[in-house]
Amino acid sequence: MAPLRGGIIGLGRMGITHLSILKSHPDVRIVGICDNSKFVIRAMRATEKGSDIIICSSYEEMINKSSLDFVVIATPTKFHSEIINFAIKKNLHVFVEKPFVMYVEEGKKILGSLEGKSLVNQVGYVYRFNDIIAQVKNILTDEIIGSIKYFKVELNSNTIIRKQKLGWRGTPKFGGGCLLEFGSHCIDLAVYLVGVPTRVMGSAFQNVYSSHVEDIVFSTLVYDNNCYGNVFVNWSDSSYRRPTLNIVILGEKGKIIADSHCLKIFSSEPDEKHKLKKGWNTKYITDFAKGVRIYVRGNEFTTQLDYFINCIKNKAMENLSSFEEALKTDIIIEKIKNNRFDNVR
Amino acid sequence: MLDKIIFGDNQFFGINHMSEEKAQMLSEKFSNLKDIVDIIDFAYDSGIKAFMLNSNERAKEICDYFRDNSARYSDLILYPSIPYPHKFANLVAEKGIFNALKDYLLAGLNMGNFFDILLKGGMAILKNDIFKGMELLVDKEMSLFAGLKIKVIFLQNIVTDLLLGLGIKNIFIEFAEYIKKKYKVEPGFITQNLPALKGFLLECGIKNPIICASINKIGYLVNPNLQAYERTLKEHDFRPIAMSIFASGAIEPTVAIKYVCKTLKIKSVVFGASKKQHILATKKLIENYCA
Numbered sequence: 001m002a003p004l005r006g007g008i009i010g011l012g013r014m015g016i017t018h019l020s021i022l023k024s025h026p027d028v029r030i031v032g033i034c035d036n037s038k039f040v041i042r043a044m045r046a047t048e049k050g051s052d053i054i055i056c057s058s059y060e061e062m063i064n065k066s067s068l069d070f071v072v073i074a075t076p077t078k079f080h081s082e083i084i085n086f087a088i089k090k091n092l093h094v095f096v097e098k099p100f101v102m103y104v105e106e107g108k109k110i111l112g113s114l115e116g117k118s119l120v121n122q123v124g125y126v127y128r129f130n131d132i133i134a135q136v137k138n139i140l141t142d143e144i145i146g147s148i149k150y151f152k153v154e155l156n157s158n159t160i161i162r163k164q165k166l167g168w169r170g171t172p173k174f175g176g177g178c179l180l181e182f183g184s185h186c187i188d189l190a191v192y193l194v195g196v197p198t199r200v201m202g203s204a205f206q207n208v209y210s211s212h213v214e215d216i217v218f219s220t221l222v223y224d225n226n227c228y229g230n231v232f233v234n235w236s237d238s239s240y241r242r243p244t245l246n247i248v249i250l251g252e253k254g255k256i257i258a259d260s261h262c263l264k265i266f267s268s269e270p271d272e273k274h275k276l277k278k279g280w281n282t283k284y285i286t287d288f289a290k291g292v293r294i295y296v297r298g299n300e301f302t303t304q305l306d307y308f309i310n311c312i313k314n315k316a317m318e319n320l321s322s323f324e325e326a327l328k329t330d331i332i333i334e335k336i337k338n339n340r341f342d343n344v345r
Numbered sequence: 346m347l348d349k350i351i352f353g354d355n356q357f358f359g360i361n362h363m364s365e366e367k368a369q370m371l372s373e374k375f376s377n378l379k380d381i382v383d384i385i386d387f388a389y390d391s392g393i394k395a396f397m398l399n400s401n402e403r404a405k406e407i408c409d410y411f412r413d414n415s416a417r418y419s420d421l422i423l424y425p426s427i428p429y430p431h432k433f434a435n436l437v438a439e440k441g442i443f444n445a446l447k448d449y450l451l452a453g454l455n456m457g458n459f460f461d462i463l464l465k466g467g468m469a470i471l472k473n474d475i476f477k478g479m480e481l482l483v484d485k486e487m488s489l490f491a492g493l494k495i496k497v498i499f500l501q502n503i504v505t506d507l508l509l510g511l512g513i514k515n516i517f518i519e520f521a522e523y524i525k526k527k528y529k530v531e532p533g534f535i536t537q538n539l540p541a542l543k544g545f546l547l548e549c550g551i552k553n554p555i556i557c558a559s560i561n562k563i564g565y566l567v568n569p570n571l572q573a574y575e576r577t578l579k580e581h582d583f584r585p586i587a588m589s590i591f592a593s594g595a596i597e598p599t600v601a602i603k604y605v606c607k608t609l610k611i612k613s614v615v616f617g618a619s620k621k622q623h624i625l626a627t628k629k630l631i632e633n634y635c636a
Contacts, residue, residue, distance in 0.1 A: 020510030024541070043475045047513045167444075241359055241368070242431055259365050284363045286595035291568040295537035296506050 004069040004312055007032035009059045009083055011040050014097050014124070015074035020296045021305050022072065028309060032066035034059045059083055068092055070120070070312060072305075076168040077175025081106035088113050093120040095308050099184035100326035102175050104334050107327040114323065120311040122304075122319050123326035125188045127245065129300040129307065131288040132263050133189065136247065136256055140193055144271055145251030148194055151229040153186040157243035159235040163209045170213055177213035179205070179333060182233040182243070187336075188321075188329045189247065190221055190229055196328050197221035197229070200335040205342045208236035219336045261285045347555065347584060348395035348496070350631055351424055352388045352624075353617035357381045358401055362566070363593035371619060378406050387621045391628060394420045397615055399501060400486045401429035412492050426499035426535055427486035446478065449485070476519045483523060497555055498524045502535040509542050514549045521551050531555055535588070538568050540577040547582065557615060559589035562596055562604040578609050588615040598630060606634035 006028055008019050015035070023030050032054040033044055044055045054066050063071065063086065070093035073083050081101045087094050088110070100123045101107040114121060127133050139145065159181075160170075168174035169181055190197070199222040205214035215236040221229040235243075249256040257264040263283045267276045275281075292302040304321070311319055319325070355361075359372025375381050385396065385407075398404050404425075411418050433445060487498065500508075500520060508516055517534075524532040533555035536542040546554040559566035560574060566589055567574055578585060587605045591598065605611050614631055618624045 016507065016511075020507045023512055024510040046475045047511070047515065049515075241372070244365055246365075261362065262364050262366075284593075284595060286363060286563060286565045286592045289563055289565040289567075289592070291564060291570040291573075293569055294506070294510055294541060295566070295568040296510050297503060 001027070001313070003027055003029040004309065005029055005031045005067060007034065007054075007059075007062050007066055007068045007071045009034045009062070009071055009073045010075035010079075010097075011035040011037075011044070012074060015072070017297055017301055018072045018074060018095075018305060021294060021302050022309075024294045025306070025309060027313065032056075032062040032068060034062040060086060063087065063090055063092070070094065070308075073097060074124075077102050077180055078168075078173065080175075081110060084110055085113065088117065088119060091117065091119065093308075093312050094323075095122045095124065095305070096323075097124045098126075098188070098326065098329075099123070099175070099180050099333065100323060100330050104327065104330050107323070107330050111324055111327065118315065118317060120308065120317070120319060121323040122308045122311070122321050123323060124304065125185065125192075125321045125326065125329075126298075126300045126304050127185055127189055127260070128192055128321050129303040130260050131290070131299065132258055132260055132285060133193075135263055135283065135288065136249070136258050137193060139256060139265065139274060140249070142271075142273065144254060144265070144267055144274060144276065145249065145256060146253030147225065147251060148227050149250050149252060150227065151190070151194055151249040152232070152247070153189050153229070154232045154246040155182045155186050155243060156234050156237045156240050156246075157182070158238045158240045159243070160209050160215060161236060161238045163211075170210055172213055177210075178215050178233050178235045179217045179336065182235050183217050183219075183231060183336070184329055184333060185245070186231040186233055187221075187332045188326065189245075190231060191325070191328050191332070193247075193249070194227065194229060195223065197332065198224050200332060200339060203336040203340040205340050208234075210236075214342075217336070217340075219340075221332070347586060347613040348422065349613055349635055350393050350628060351395040351397050351586065351613065351615045352385070352393050353397050353588065353615045354399060356617040356619040357384075357407075358399075358403060361593055362589070363595065374619060378410060381407060382410060384619065384621070384624070388618075388624050389418065389421065391625060393624070393628060395422045395424060395496070397424040397426060397499075398490075399429055400425060400427045400489050401431075404429075404489050408489050408491075408493060415492075421494060422496050423490060423493050424497050424499060424533070425487070425490050425495060426501045427483065428501060428504065430501060430503040446482070449482075476515065479516060479519060480523050480527075483520070484527075487528065495528065495530050497531045497533040498528060499533040499535050499555075499557060502537055505534050505536050505542065506538055509536065509538060509545055512545075514545075517546065517549045517551065521549075521554075533557060533586075537566050539585070540569070540573040543577055543580075543583050553583060555584045555586065557586040557588055559592075560585070560587040560605055560609065560611065561590050561592045562601060563592050565589065565592035565595065575609065578611070584613070585611050586613040586615055587611045590614060590616060598627060602627070602630040602634050606631060606636075610636065612636070 022028050036057050071087045073096040169176040201220050203219035206216040208215040216234045218232040245260050247258045253268045255266040265281045270278045292299045357375045359368045361368040521532040535557045539558035564571040590605045591601045
């Protein structure tokens with residue numbers, strides 16, 4: 001089989017990670033790169049001297065010139081829907097960074113335009129590919145802790161720890177702010193692990209250092225089956241060294257406490273399949289250690305892109321993190337925006 | 346000749362791959378320089394003279410201490426690793442790659458016009474020549490370690506592995522040559538992808554490269570898998586240094602060290618410890634099993 005021809009749009013922190021993971025994939029050839037920074041273009045041209053890779057500032061030009069099979073979109077969120085629409089028109093498989101789109105309406109239109117087309121579509125909700133989260137999902141699917149009564153998903157980091165002029169992540173119209181950047185991860189995990197809430201209430205935005213966007217967001221998710229959940233995100237907490245996820249799930253028969261490295265399960269009865277004792281069970285990421293093809297910033301980053309490529313190769317239309325799945329998160333984000341207490345704007 | 350035992354620094358900076366809770370406890374335990382120095386002194390007095398130190402926010406105070414007490418540390422040998430990627434990751438997220446590099450190079454330099462002029466020139470270079478930009482970054486990171494005895498300068502793993510995936514040979518070649526030319530020491534590379542990196546460095550023409558990688562019996566942070574590592578280690582065309590040998594505490598010490606030193610015959614090991622008795626016990630085990 002000829003290698004799949006791919007293009008990367010947006011070479012910021014995530015775009016360059018995706019480029020690194022895909023460029024080293026044996027079944028992929030990256031033939032186009034596009035970014036609006038002159039510096040990035042110059043640097044890429046210098047490092048790609050002698051190769052026939054197309055490096056330019058316009059995604060239309062890149063897509064038109066490079067006869068692609070797929071694109072990876074890692075631009076500010078504001079540009080996602082426009083680029084996705086263009087890529088779908090050109091019949092390209094699409095991987096887009098999270099969150100899916102800025103506005104739910106845009107997302108619905110995109111889903112409509114995918115109908116009848118066999119295009120793999122995936123959103124970069126990378127925690128779905130984390131080994132610990134996969135274990136949590138399995139334990140919940142097998143109802144080890146019984147029906148869920150309450151859960152909490154938290155993401156904290158030291159990303160913004162002083163007042164400063166910010167790039168697009170500090171600008172609301174580009175999709176900046178902690179809700180879209182961090183909150184989307186937590187909401188997606190709530191959707192993945194527990195399901196779609198019917199109501200959203202008690203939401204608030206708080207700022208610490210940013211003047212135009214929120215630094216802290218929290219919200220209560222209400223479910224039909226008498227389950228409640230909280231999401232809490234803060235990107236301005238200097239006590240953290242890097243983004244840190246924490247999850248607590250209380251069921252009628254037990255409890256799960258998880259971060260991206262460690263999983264603690266309190267089970268009211270032993271379970272052979274999951275190797276659980278009655279009472280507390282602690283499992284570490286080292287217990288599930290499996291290598292990846294290439295490690296760049298964490299197993300899950302490679303796993304999610306290799307999964308995307310496999311879906312294209314195998315013409316698999318079911319996707320663990322599809323546009324349809326990600327739109328659920330965008331709908332919840334919109335509800336949070338609409339009913340929030342707001343200290344910021 | 347690489348040191349048999351190199352004392353690592355992750356524990357000082359609240360880094361633990363297994364548990365956020367342990368990481369927080371370490372961060373608290375070593376919040377004072379005095380507590381870091383206490384452990385370093387214990388390791389040094391027990392005969393460990395080689396120390397690996399990443400150029401993170403706290404490296405400066407540790408290096409200042411070494412410089413201020415140079416008589417005490419006359420046999421000290423550093424294996425610095427550069428850069429500290431998290432400070433860049435946040436800067437890049439906020440400002441984009443170019444402005445992050447620019448702000449970083451300009452930060453903290455209030456030493457008069459000389460540096461201003463140098464750096465204005467530096468900005469033009471950075472814009473137009475990515476390789477010269479790399480040299481400026483190396484110099485800035487290495488300024489932390491000025492005046493201290495250095496054996497190997499490592500490229501930190503997140504950066505190494507990102508560049509490995511990108512397949513940019515020139516950066517590796519230029520980095521290796523610049524380290525040798527400017528600092529008169531050997532370049533080294535830290536990675537979580539030992540087999541792929543080894544092949545790549547040889548293709549770059551970097552002969553008998555020094556490669557520091559996570560090597561442990563359970564295959565934690567071992568990519569693509571342990572079999573590939575064991576095969577690569579039999580090829581003897583590079584100098585391996587093992588790190589993460591205990592997989593953040595998941596492997597019993599004797600089992601861990603026997604595997605790395607006796608089964609795999611690795612001659613140089615990095616380990617970190619926050620307790621004095623662990624330093625002594627680990628040192629003894631490595632000396633017992635390492636030929």
